[in-house]
Amino acid sequence: MSAEETHAPIQEGKAQFAIAQAFYRPASKIGRDLAILAAAIYRQTNGQLRIIDAMTGCGVRALRYHLESGADWVWANEGNPDLRPLVQQNLAQAMAPNTYRISHQEANQLFFSCAQHKDYYDLIDIDSFGSPTPFITTALWAIKLGGLLYLTSTDGRTTSGHAPEKSVQIYGACARSHPAVHEQGLRLLIGSAAQQAAARGFAIEPVFSIFNGYIHRAMVRVVKQPWQNENYGFLAYCYGCGQFRTANWRQLGQLSCAACGSAPVVSGPMWLGPLHAAHYITQMADLAHQWQWPKPIQTLLQTLLDEAPMPPYYYPLPELGRRGHMDIPPRDRLIEALRHSGHRTTRTHLDAQAVKTEASLAACIDIAKSLI
Structure with a gap:
């Protein structure tokens, strides 16, 4: 954007804001739209909505969560203190002083501080660069049971199999290259959240997951339920005939392609369960229709609903x-x-x-x- 455009007010949803020197990606609006719908459904169901926007940037998410989802309280945290005047300006023009807080902490420190004060949140939005895995464990200390955790990954090179050593380092999983790597990125992201939640005795349930051509985003609900082995495992791909199959860890030493007998390449472990919760997507679609949102978002929600029960590849x-x-x-x-x-x-x-x-x-x- 030009210098004039960065200082001109921008409209997204019901929010009007400036971006100045803050990072703002217009193409990511679809991810924010879906989050607004999911948060609004949560607010309608639970009667309240308290949010941490851990990496708020210019504050557009904080504004939209308040104005459109009905958030009662938003903690807008931005690691760069130089952006405070911009965030304050954007939030103050549309939010009452008792509905938000601005801070400039490292996200992990913020989450631990919330846990120490038993200050738990309904939704935590982590819009990070690279992988969000360094923040997942600490975010789980600050979220309510039943709350929503919204994760972002911009590290497509790692999740697409171009850096398998790095994928082991970051996700604790080996990512291999194959024709369905865009979905693999989502499943590695969700799988990392599932494993870290399980280590604390929790589980996760995906609400929705999207890839917009550049960024993987996944919203999950944190719940208290037993670990489900069938939802966490490996994806095998045969370079010989192109067939996919799933496997659990017990099958790793016995894998061969049922179609041609070749030895497949294996990615994982990762999430193998549904990418979306059909009942939640249905409610989001109904709300988008009620709000008379544009047809493309309603078409996308129908596609997500169709995808929900399908195998973990394409x-x-x-x-x-x-x-x-x-x-x-x-x-x-x-x-x-x-x-x-x-x-x-x-x-x-x-x-x-x-x-x-x-x-x-x-x-x-x-x-x-x-x-x-």
Whole structure:
């Protein structure tokens, strides 16, 4: 943005704010939109909403949580104290003094301070650069049981298998390259949260997860329930025939591709359960319709709802074309044909030119060829 644009007021949702020298990514609005809906549902269900915006930047999230989700109290924390005048200006013009607090602490120190004072929050938003894993454990000390934890990862190189040593260092998991790495990024992120929560005797349930082309974001609910082994494991991919499969740790020494017998590459451990909670997404969609939000957000929510019960991977159409040595059929036509053949199939928000399906890759290719 130009210097004039950074000082001009910007409108997003019901919030009007300036950005000056603060970081602001307009393309991330979709992640903020979904968070506003989820937070509003929480407020309606629980009767209150207290939020920590741990890395507030210019304060747009704090403003929107208050103005649109009905947050009673927002703690806007920004590590750079030079941004205090900007954050104060943005929040003061739309929020009463008794509805927010501004601080400039390191996020981990903030979370520990809340825990020491038994000051627990309904939603903690961690919009970090790189991976949020250094903040997850401490955030769990500051969140209420049943509360929402919103995580951000911008480290796509690590989660896409280009730096497997780094993925072990950061996520405690080996990330390998394959055609569904955008989803892998979400599952490594959620899996890290699930493991760290389990270490404290908690569990997590994803509310929604999105990849916007650059950034992985996942909102999870922290609950008290037994560890679910079936939701945490490994994803195997066969470079020989292109087939995916899941595995638990007991199966690691016995893995081979059922389709061609080759030894697959294995990523994980990671989250293998649903990426989205269908009942929560349905409520968010109803609220978006009630608020008369634009059609694209309502279409996205329907896509997330369709994705929720599907396997933890997808097949890009170019991959089908390459392996089948054929022209690629239109996505929606292929989805219709797969469904007609008895295979549960849907589009995916992770890749506009891909399908999520319970069918094998070989079945997808055969059906695609029948359409040509």
